[in-house]
Amino acid sequence: MNLRKLILTNNACFKAGKTIIPKGIMVHSTGADNPWLKRYVGPDDGLLGKNQYNNHWNQEKPGGRQVCVHAFIGKLADGTIATYQTLPWNHRGWHAGGKANDTHIGFEICEDGLSDSTYFNKVYREAVELCVYLCKEFGLTEKDIICHSEGYKQGIASNHGDVMHWFPKHGKSMDTFRSDVKSGLASADPVETAAPKKYYRVQIGAFSIKANAETMLSKVKAAGFTDAFIKYSE
Structure with a gap:
């Protein structure tokens, strides 16, 4: 996944400042x-290219219109595919036109003429990888994607009819999409947890006279064992 960030800070949705607890992805x-x-994403960051009409979001x-999504997937100026995060993931977006705005992260895949299989396969894979990333980030599964x-x-x-007016043209559906996300989650690297440290202490001697203990401590520290110490016990 080629994930980049350009938050749409001038959009009224961002300015509204409302947040959600993500429970799904749309x-x-x-x-x-x-x-x-x-x-859709601007201004030009050096990778997007200039929008001559300045009609980005x-x-x-x-x-x-009152519209805004959390991310877009499409082409950069050089023709490569990227994902641009355009709202904080826990920000309430204006993408669903319904209650899903309160629960779902929404992202848009930029359409072409709908017949280019090369382009479709690239953005489809990018969308799968974005969903794998978001599922891991928010404890979701493929079942939470619509x-x-x-x-x-x-x-x-x-x-709205998206995305089922497009996916079937290339042999895909939301069921295959969810299946691919599930496979991506299964193959994702497990989170490694650091093993708790164990310490082994070595006692050099026991002395009834404090001065002898201090002499030994000095010799041990001089030998490079700077963590040595004296512990008194009855």
Whole structure:
């Protein structure tokens, strides 16, 4: 995954400052033949490329609409695929048009003409890897992932068809997507926990006369054992 960050701080959604506890992930696609990230993410950071129309979403109400998502997946200026985080993950987004805004992280996949299998496979894989990352980050599973059209059927999102107008054209569905996320989670590196340290102490001697103990302590420290000490016991 090629994850980068450009928070849309000028968007009214970001300024609203509301947060959520993420309980799921909602997959969207943009519904426009424009795979370039610069259409939605801006200003140019040197990788996105310049948006000559300045109609990206880093403004109060893009196109007069109250819209904002947590991330976009699409093309950089050089044609490579990347993910741009555009809201803090726990920020309440404006992406679902329903109750899912209160519970779901939402991201958009930039559509092209819907027929380029090379582009589709790249953004599909990027989306799977993003979901694996988010599931690990927030303790979710593949069962917590839906697309916008599934959200509508569940009554928690507005009536949109994404992504099921696109995925089947390339032999994919949300079930295959969830399966791929599940596989990604299973193959992810386990979190390593540091083993507790164990200490072994070595006693050099026991002395009834304090001066003799101090003499031995001096010899031991002079030999380089600076952590040596005297412990008194009855």
